[in-house]
Amino acid sequence: MEYNKNFYQIHSNDDIFQRIKDERAEIGYYDLPYQDTNDIKNYVATVRQRHIVVLGIGGSSLGARAIYEFLLPSNKYQKDLIFLETVDPLEIKYCLKKLDINDAHFVVISKSGSTIETISLFKYLSxxxxxxxxxxxxISEAKTKLTKYANNNDIKVFELAENIGGRFSVFSVVGLVPLAMVGADIDNLLNGCRRVSDSFFKQKEYYQPIISKARFLVENKARFNINAIFSYSSSLESFNKWYVQLWAESLGKLNINKTRQALTPIALIGPVDQHSFLQLIIDGVRDKTVTFIKIADLKDDTIIPKSSANLGLEYAEGLSFNDLLNKQADATIQSVEAQKDIPCDVITISTVDEYNIAKLMFSYQLLVSTIGQFLQINTYDQPGVENGKVILTNALKC
Incomplete structure (x- = not known):
């Protein structure tokens, strides 16, 4: 009897690391930290409009939005970055009301060149x-109709390499071009990416935490199949959305044994979700891991003032809101750790700048790639999403 079933087994760390290194030859996002940005910087210097409007959805917008909204509260940009990500007509008109359309520059992003939401919005704006x-x-791949349109109409086009998937494209032209247009330091973004990449592939500081966490999540996926991040700053809300797409679309797959993988992302904001989801974490079913994300220095020293009103809580007067936020995070972390059966870890971002948000996001990309190798799945396709697009196209053609 001959039986060729390809059984799934969890490989050694050394084997997984070698697979990741081999993958670098095929998957384009690994090379992005080392790119030359001069063409981008020279071009964006010619863009004079005050409103930069991104037409894109999913991986074409979530990454840039995550970075921009992380940096925005601590920076005074002369231009604003607006994201049109939906075909909801009420949202479209609401967004357009906030800008002078004659003082707007439109960045149309579609890897395939045929994303129905993006092209529909582009036609409407036209x-x-x-x-x-x-x-x-x-911004599109080289051979798409959108790129052809740009070339035929003397519109600047930045080509996106075919081997860079949308949800891994934030540090490509997809993210760098619009961010550079508003004044973000894209070189410092890439510095952060390089710091993580170099460390991981030289098996230094970032290697062990990433590969150990990936192994733990895979070895315990049957029990802890929900992975929550608890971000303690409102400026990380769009990062949370980016994480959900990266995690869900990359890891929700069939493995080589045709077994359905189920790592489900949940994204929370502290302290708001302390008053809701934390109850489920503490007293609910033990099926969740939790990663807390803190920012040590929010670059703001606003304090809780002393008050003559009889409002109570005098012990908090004089404390900065930054410190209060982190003390709330620490108290929540302590309450979770005290349960002793909820896997959790803590990531502390030192301050709000391009370098630090890039380190966080690139480390998550590496983590997802590593988990994908442990699971023995194709981390970079999305057949479940593509099937829905085919059904929609066929329905619209009827």
């Missing part, structure tokens, strides 16, 4: 304002 090379930039 009825409101003349779109040309002076107020439009296009």
């Amino acid at each position: 009825t409101l304002v003349e779109v040309n090379g002076k107020n439009c930039t296009i």
